Amino acid sequence: MMDAVAPGADARPDLAAIAADASGERAVGRPTVYVYEAPVRICHWVNAFSIIVLMVTGYLIGTPLPTVAGEASDNFVMGYIRFAHFAAGQVLAVFFLTRILWAFVGNHHSRQIFYIPVHRKQFWKEVLHEIRWYAFLEREPKMYVGHNPLAQTAMFTGFTLFVAFMIVTGFALYSEGQGIDSWQHKLFGWVFAIWPNSQDVHTWHHLGMWALVTFVMVHIYAAIREDIMSRQSIISSMVSGERQFRD
Amino acid sequence: MGAATETFYSVIRRQGITRRSFHKFCSLTATSLGLGPLAASRIANALETKPRVPVIWMHGLECTCCSESFIRSAHPLVKDAVLSMISLDYDDTIMAAAGHQAEAILDETRAKHKGQYILAVEGNPPLNEGGMFCIDGGKPFVEKLKMMAEDAMAIIAWGACASWGCVQAAKPNPTQATPIDKVITNKPIIKVPGCPPIAEVMTGVVTFITTFGKLPELDRQGRPKMFYSQRIHDKCYRRPHFDAGQFVEEWDDEAARKGYCLYKMGCKGPTTYNACSTVRWNGGVSFPIQSGHGCIGCSEDGFWDKGSFYDRLTNIKQFGIEKNADQIGMVAAGAVGAAVAAHAAVTAVKRLATKREDIDHNS
Numbered sequence: 001m002m003d004a005v006a007p008g009a010d011a012r013p014d015l016a017a018i019a020a021d022a023s024g025e026r027a028v029g030r031p032t033v034y035v036y037e038a039p040v041r042i043c044h045w046v047n048a049f050s051i052i053v054l055m056v057t058g059y060l061i062g063t064p065l066p067t068v069a070g071e072a073s074d075n076f077v078m079g080y081i082r083f084a085h086f087a088a089g090q091v092l093a094v095f096f097l098t099r100i101l102w103a104f105v106g107n108h109h110s111r112q113i114f115y116i117p118v119h120r121k122q123f124w125k126e127v128l129h130e131i132r133w134y135a136f137l138e139r140e141p142k143m144y145v146g147h148n149p150l151a152q153t154a155m156f157t158g159f160t161l162f163v164a165f166m167i168v169t170g171f172a173l174y175s176e177g178q179g180i181d182s183w184q185h186k187l188f189g190w191v192f193a194i195w196p197n198s199q200d201v202h203t204w205h206h207l208g209m210w211a212l213v214t215f216v217m218v219h220i221y222a223a224i225r226e227d228i229m230s231r232q233s234i235i236s237s238m239v240s241g242e243r244q245f246r247d
Numbered sequence: 248m249g250a251a252t253e254t255f256y257s258v259i260r261r262q263g264i265t266r267r268s269f270h271k272f273c274s275l276t277a278t279s280l281g282l283g284p285l286a287a288s289r290i291a292n293a294l295e296t297k298p299r300v301p302v303i304w305m306h307g308l309e310c311t312c313c314s315e316s317f318i319r320s321a322h323p324l325v326k327d328a329v330l331s332m333i334s335l336d337y338d339d340t341i342m343a344a345a346g347h348q349a350e351a352i353l354d355e356t357r358a359k360h361k362g363q364y365i366l367a368v369e370g371n372p373p374l375n376e377g378g379m380f381c382i383d384g385g386k387p388f389v390e391k392l393k394m395m396a397e398d399a400m401a402i403i404a405w406g407a408c409a410s411w412g413c414v415q416a417a418k419p420n421p422t423q424a425t426p427i428d429k430v431i432t433n434k435p436i437i438k439v440p441g442c443p444p445i446a447e448v449m450t451g452v453v454t455f456i457t458t459f460g461k462l463p464e465l466d467r468q469g470r471p472k473m474f475y476s477q478r479i480h481d482k483c484y485r486r487p488h489f490d491a492g493q494f495v496e497e498w499d500d501e502a503a504r505k506g507y508c509l510y511k512m513g514c515k516g517p518t519t520y521n522a523c524s525t526v527r528w529n530g531g532v533s534f535p536i537q538s539g540h541g542c543i544g545c546s547e548d549g550f551w552d553k554g555s556f557y558d559r560l561t562n563i564k565q566f567g568i569e570k571n572a573d574q575i576g577m578v579a580a581g582a583v584g585a586a587v588a589a590h591a592a593v594t595a596v597k598r599l600a601t602k603r604e605d606i607d608h609n610s
Contacts, residue, residue, distance in 0.1 A: 062560060062573065067502055069253050069494045077492030134590070136597055148263060189467055195550040196411075196468055199518040203561045203572050210576025214583040221587045225594060234391055 158215035302337035309370025316443035321530035373422035410438035417551035442545035478514035514541030
């Protein structure tokens with residue numbers, strides 16, 4: 001993991017074979033590494049979509065839309081919003097679980113977001129380097145095939161821990177409607193041993209949403225910025241799976 | 248109300264019911280329960296020999312609203328519960344005896360019915376200053392509670408006070424009022440929360456224990472499942488308006504007159520476990536939501552400390568000033584957004600500067 005790469009390590013051999021285009025400009029062959037396997041990418045985009053749906057519908061459950069006119073029997077606005085929330089929540093839970101399972105099967109990059117190597121001094125040194133890079137104190141960024149150490153720390157807390165918290169509290173709240181004999185309540189009812197009043201669980205679930213909002217903002221900004229500044233592909237890597245180094 | 252143990256049969260006879268009617272009742276009960284031919288005589292035997300359950304009812308730091316509710320029970324009538332089903336040996340608020348005579352009943356019950364009586368507690372003990380904030384019979388209430396709990400079969404914690412702490416335990420809780428289950432840890436405790444609990448729920452719990460000779464099934468929080476397994480919201484008659492997205496937006500608007508959902512007005516029905524929306528109050532006449540006011544969540548833990556009864560989102564006080572999750576979240580997201588924008592701007596400026604430097608350097 002966190003393999004700082006010497007640029008050009010994995011360079012395609014036969015650059016000369018690439019033909020020049022009509023204006024005589026030669027295509028440049030660049031070193032690429034296959035990082036994100038298909039299940040990782042699929043999980044990423046499904047989770048991203050689910051989280052957006054969950055945020056919008058979740059906010060609307062806490063702060064509902066203005067009252068609709070007409071008979072109650074002709075409308076089901078809250079019902080549909082809640083359905084979308086519960087459906088997206090269960091999709092997220094399934095793909096989050098799939099992602100955890102893939103960490104056991106996939107390449108070593110797929111395990112990165114599930115732990116922080118707290119015991120390794122070198123890791124924290126490189127975290128510090130990354131912090132200095134973001135604080136404009138370092139001139140040159142280091143290159144990594146997978147997540148850089150700071151990104152790994154952020155992904156572990158901002159995504160893995162927060163989403164796990166949201167899934168657990170979410171299912172606990174869902175179990176209230178399903179009843180205390182439901183499997184959801186058997187599996188997640190212990191949340192109410194920590195917060196006996198479910199009003200508190202609602203509040204924490206709500207705060208968790210805002211924590212994820214800030215994570216998403218930082219995540220997207222960092223991805224775009226690194227794509228430009230670190231001379232390596234970030235955004236397209238999550239589509240193709242390949243990371244390209246541009247130096 | 249002596250401490251002498253009466254059987255159900257002797258109570259029934261005392262109320263003027265003939266032995267013939269008594270046996271008819273037993274046969275009918277056995278038949279309607281679908282039991283075998285021997286069951287009628289077994290039921291008769293049980294009622295003739297089983298002593299009524301002795302109950303000691305004590306009052307700690309409380310407002311007596313539980314007793315007020317209890318005496319208004321309609322199904323069963325409280326007179327049936329108190330005079331026929333249980334043997335209410337001690338209740339300092341409504342008993343005739345007083346002083347030493349009254350206190351002597353406690354010792355007598357402990358000695359005579361060791362491990363067999365039910366201890367019903369209304370209110371809770373304050374623990375601060377050695378318990379001096381609630382003195383009962385010259386001693387701190389907490390001592391009396393511990394003494395009587397020692398030999399009890401089980402404890403009923405009446406109301407939000409005994410179950411959760413209620414208003415006297417609200418922040419900052421100067422007397423350190425403490426719910427029963429935090430003081431007595433070695434006895435089965437049935438929590439019957441509510442401020443007060445519904446009368447029929449109270450007598451229902453008592454009826455269950457006397458009829459079956461065991462405690463009802465409890466949920467994770469120690470509340471009887473038969474009354475506390477669903478939220479007000481789950482059985483609310485205004486629920487269709489919630490699902491439709493039809494809410495009262497202001498107290499005097501058209502929606503309020505039409506009886507739409509009170510969710511936006513801070514109704515705590517979605518987070519409150521109680522039987523109000525099914526059993527209702529005053530013999531099934533009404534309940535808060537039916538009379539146009541949201542549920543305040545009085546049977547929930549710490550309901551005094553969750554901000555206004557009229558806010559949808561709970562107040563969070565850890566940030567000095569009271570804010571709800573959305574206000575905190577938006578400030579956080581705004582701050583992060585500003586930081587991101589500033590960082591992006593600095594990055595762009597730096598990059599331009601570096602490029603110019605490189606160009607200067609190269610030329």
